[in-house]
Amino acid sequence: MAGRRSNGEGAIARRKDGLWEARFTYEDPETGEQKRASSYGKTQAEARRKMREKRARVDAGQPVRDATVPLSEWVDRWVATTLAASDRKQTTKATYATLAKVHIANGPLGTLTLDRVKPSDIDALTMHLRAEGKASSTVRQVYTILRALLDAAVRDGLLARNPALSVARPGVERKEARSLSPAEVLALLDATKGSRFAPLVAFLARTGLRRGEALALHWSDVDDTGGVIRVRGTLSRDDRRSAGDKLVITEPKTERSRRAVALSEPVRAILTRQRELQAADRAALPDLWQDSGLVFTSEVGGPVDPRNALRAVSVAAEKAGLAGVTVHTLRHSAASGMLNAGVPLTAVSDVLGHSSIAITGDVYGHVAPEVQRAAMDALDAALDSVRQ
Known part of the structure; x- marks a missing residue:
């Protein structure tokens, strides 16, 4: 039994099996071909409702039906x-x-x-x-x-x-980052003495740079005149089979990661020492030396494997009796040290190259009790000065 057309929606009819079928034709937006779509229901109203839904999808430029691809x-x-x-x-x-x-x-x-x-x-x-x-x-x-x-x-x-x-995006539990006290950082640096990675570890501790950022640093990124280090890339391992598991330097993850970090006098001294070590390496292996232009290099001038930097920190931490210390701990320690010294959160965020100050606040939201007391004392002093 055929049903009448309703508002130009197409035809509707009852099949021999008792189900109602509603169908309409439409133009495929990709091929321009005329196609037919059918909807089925136990009642005429159900079939028509389903057909209207499909018609709305077509009018919205959507597929008439979702794909059955696994x-x-x-x-x-x-x-x-x-x-x-x-x-x-x-x-x-x-x-x-x-x-x-x-x-x-x-x-x-x-x-x-x-x-x-x-x-x-x-x-x-x-x-x-x-x-x-x-x-x-x-x-x-x-x-x-x-x-x-x-x-x-x-x-x-x-x-x-x-x-x-x-579906709401699942939340992530924020854990306060593990950091070392200034005394523990110095103990760690003392434990690296004699290691070729001592300048790198000291550099990380005093700048807060990420490991990959420090290893991608070129001498041309060190601006002695301007007194800054320009972070332009990050070194990581390309473990694709086609890449042959090689080390590559890529663009920073975010625009804020591309930044300038001020050169302190201790960092200048570290870089001077690193130049001397490179000169010694070049003199020892002149035929094998690669002039990569990198600040931190292997014995032959190539990039340093990030795993070797991690291993150097782990060995030094064990020697210093410090548990749970990784390369990233140095970054956390630098951030905590700056905040506990009263450096504004915005400045710390700029130094670290976080994509937003909110990230810095989430990770390093707590300062030492003595800093909190100093902050409260400063507030009291400001309020009391008004009465005087």
Whole structure:
């Protein structure tokens, strides 16, 4: 039994099996071909409602129906195309690819097709990761990756809407950064004496630069006249098989990471000592020397493997009797030292190259009790001066 057309929506009819079928034709935006879309329902009203939903999707430039591509298959395609073509750092791409394959493609959602992924499924994935004891930062990263690859599916016309948009981004527990007292930092530096990495460790401790930033520093970035060090890049390991596991220098992660850091006299002395060590290395191995222009180099003038810098700090920390110390601890210690000395948070954020002052405040929001007391005393003095 055929039904009448309603408001130009198409035709509706009852099938032999009792279901109602509503259908309409539309022009494929990519090919220009005329296509037909059908919707089914147990009642005429249900079939018409479904047809209206599809018509609305077409009018909005969305696919008439979501794709039935398996999510696991889409992950592989996304990693090989969208992720690979992005301007993210190679280390970030490698991390995203691993997390996407392990926790999404091979996780609880991997068996679903794109059209079947619901917000509640994404909530379930978050709960699953937490139940497995994954760090809150990992849980958030997996969500970020899932949202990105579903965004790509929307962009490519496979989905009308990203279901992850309806799910709140998982929170991350903020932990106060481990830092050393000035006395502990000096003990660590004393423990590096005799090591070829002593200038590097001292440089990190007195500038707060990231390990990769210090290792990417060229002598041309040291402006003695202006009294600043210009941070222009970061050195990291490109572990792609095609790259041959080599060290590369890339652009800073954010615009604020590209910055100028003031040269203090102790840092000038460190750099002078480093020039002397490089000259000795060049004289010892003239035929093997590589003129890379880097400040911190290997015995033959090439870039320093970041793992060697980490190992040097670990060895010195053990020698000094300091537990839980990494290269990044030196950065935290520099930040805490500046804040505890009364340096404004905005200035510390600039030195560290954080993308926003909020990050600096979250990580280094606490200062020593004596600094708090000094701040309260200063406030009292300011208020009392008004009465005098």
